[in-house]
Amino acid sequence: MVGWHLVETTGYFSHLAGLTVPMIGQDEPVPATAREIVAAYEKAAEAVKEEVAKLSNEDLLTETGLESLATKGSLLRFLIDHQTHHRGQMMVLLRQAGLPVPPVMGPTKEMH
Numbered sequence: 001m002v003g004w005h006l007v008e009t010t011g012y013f014s015h016l017a018g019l020t021v022p023m024i025g026q027d028e029p030v031p032a033t034a035r036e037i038v039a040a041y042e043k044a045a046e047a048v049k050e051e052v053a054k055l056s057n058e059d060l061l062t063e064t065g066l067e068s069l070a071t072k073g074s075l076l077r078f079l080i081d082h083q084t085h086h087r088g089q090m091m092v093l094l095r096q097a098g099l100p101v102p103p104v105m106g107p108t109k110e111m112h
Contacts, residue, residue: 002086002093003037004030010044013079016064017072019051052076 011023021044031037060073069075087104094101101108 001030002090003034003041006083006086007037007040007044009082010041010048010079013075013082014044014048014051016066016069017075017079018062018064019048021047021051048079 008024008026011021014021015023024040031040055072060071060076062072063070064072064075066075069078091101091104091108101110103111
C-alpha cells in the first residue's frame with residue numbers, strides 16, 4: 001500500500017503545484033501486482049520530470065495559495081521529502097522481510 005500511496009500523492013502534490021500530472025482517483029482500485037504499481041509510479045515520475053523541466057526560477061517562486069507550502073518550489077520540495085520518507089519505510093520493510101533492497105540513491109549496505 002505504501003508504494004501505491006506514492007503513486008497517488010505524486011499526482012496530488014503535482015496538481016497542487018499547478019502541474020498537469022495525471023492524478024489517481026480515490027476510488028480507483030489498488031493494482032493487484034507490484035509490477036503494475038511500479039509501472040504507474042514510473043509513468044507519474046516521468047510526467048513530473050517533464051513538467052518540472054518547463055518551470056523557470058520565477059515559476060518556482062509563484063505562490064500556491066497554501067499557507068504552509070507557500071510557493072510551487074516549496075511544494076515540490078515537500079513532494080520530494082514525502083517520497084524520501086516513504087521510500088525509507090519501504091526499505092525497512094524489505095529488509096525485515098529478508099528481500100533485496102534496490103539501490104535508490106546509490107548502493108545499499110547489502111551491496112558492499
